[in-house]
Amino acid sequence: MSRLQHLRTFLTIYREGSVSGAAPKLNLTQPAASQHLRLLETQLGQPLFQRLPRGLAPTGAAHALARLIAPHLDALDAALNATRTRARDLPGPLRLGGPAEFLHARVVPHLTPLLEAGIQLRVHCGLSDDLAEQVAAGHLDLMIATTRPDARLTSEPLFEERFLLVGAPRWAERLPGRVLRSADLSEVPLLAYADDLPLLRRYWGMVFGARLESVPTLVLPDLRGLLDAAISGAGVTVLPEYLAGPAAQRGDLRVLHHPTEPPANTLYLTWSEARFTARVAFVRDHLKSLVTLST
Template structure:
């Protein structure tokens, strides 16, 4: 007879495409996780994953089993955690971490809708993960997924970044990627960091190469970058949700059909997944994103 824990391990491996990462998420040893999978495959009578070089790919039987088992596992875990949470004192506040710019644009307008007090933290993806590990934050919004024991992620949304220029700047109308790249390379660039985050991804996605540009200004704050663009200091890539601002004057989206997406995730401690305050905050933020 199959053990319930085998199914929990199977679902975790399916989500992470890796025995080692699944083991970390469940705070188990890798050999124990491998044994769970081997036992379940023996019970089913056929492989549930194909072993590739760096990840596990589910077989058709694995996909079928996951579609049946995952909702049941999730429902049972949610019921168990809800009963456990009901016996705990309610959180008097929820501690939320995010990038400063995202928090200002997306979270601040929602504060009147929160049903509890909030404490806010800002930082890079690395800093936010540290806050979560140290339990200084209950919920963080991050663009990077770092596998760590007891940490779980859920996708929130995709940010869309576009090239933004001063209102007076007009790019030549052309469908030629070569001409577009030549024009973009000739502009004054403003970057969030010296390693050209998001700019490098934009170049790889659309021009299939690394950018041959050197930014003139480094401003590690998207709101400052937008203000600098509006003052005529140069061009950069910005998320579209910031372009609704009117203060400081208009800005001009250049080659709007060329954009790049950046995934955002909720991250939380697995043991806090079903706390009412965490679930309510995630639901509210997702609803208004």
């Protein structure tokens, strides 16, 4: 029989002042509660109560033991109750939004624990500004944002994405072995996410200190598509490390430049405090743990 159960029985008897008062609270019969107490007294080698005609009187040893164990048993009971409550409140729908590429690479492979907890996930992909409006309007419960949303919503940093200049091995072999300059890339075809070259322009400005004026040979608003195009040898592009890193490790891509401070961007977990439930908290904490583990 568990010593923890003996201690719990003792503490309940101590607080109730009698075995008859304690037994129902412990879901025990009076003989079973009395047996717990006798076993504990045998283990301690001293009595914990004086048996009176009506009830029990704690001994000095009982007072000392109660002071020692009560905070710990109460904290344990509180934790168990919180876990039971959370488990009861978890099942149900949750609407999660974020950038398709990050969700695909770093979130979707790790969703099984959420589904096994009874959460019915509905995943929405899109741009952060649009998704933030949906969170504010109550159409999404939680999102991963590429920029910190406005003060209507609560957010906390989740992940720092670093950006790499990458291309297929054949492009790496054509570039000089010395430190790369922007001029070395003037004749290289560029693959872009949008016509205004957002990632490429940022890389050129921050790393090369130069303005990029080239016209891209391919515009494709999907980073996974750009990854495939770069692997095929179509040209050079800038991609987040979480996406390009595995391909570079396999040798399908080469990192063409290694600046001391590569461009980076922080992703944020974002929600509305007005609709922050135990389910939202559980999914938020799961996302934080899986991104940390897989970084």
